[in-house]
Amino acid sequence: MSEIRYTDQHEWVRVEGDIATIGITDYAQEQLGDVVYVELPEVGTQIAAGDEAAVVESVKAASEVYAPVSGEVIEVNEDLDGSPAGVNEDAMGSGWFIKMKIEDMDELDKLMDEDSYKSFVEGLD
Template structure:
């Protein structure tokens, strides 16, 4: 199983071959509250690390989902349009947002491991 890495903006990256699965962490979905809408990019869109890749709206607020790495969108989770609450129910599983063809694998080195992310969350108290 591939390792999941995390950004300080609470997005995750799970690498599957040369494709990265991107979504928001369980912490992020818990902070958002009930997700009511997800706006995903078009397939073929190029996203840059740290720039907006998607938008998620909850009962509390609308938030950008930033790309933790750069790449080209090769798949979007269309199921989220009909059932955006999947982001709350299974954020790091069925609630993924996009899949990217990775542009620069070295960008993964700047992301946190699951243990480092857990330690980071403890500092947010």
């Protein structure tokens, strides 16, 4: 079983071994509206937790996506280049942004689990 964690900036991270798959939550894609462009980092880039990892542009505005954990980008979702709307269609699945090799597994402890994130989002409405 993989484990999903969430940030208060509405990123999700699915952990399998020391590999993190990162995307934005369904709540985030709904708030953004139609996604028209996603700018992804180069494979090999080192990103620290909390730093900008990607930019997602909706019809309305550009929003930064922050890395939930520190590590090296090992893969980016190139499908988003041709069909950025994939983020709206399946934000938690095929609309993932990047995969990172996690440097410090302890960083995951600072993130929210599903229940905490759910109550966090409910508190926003």
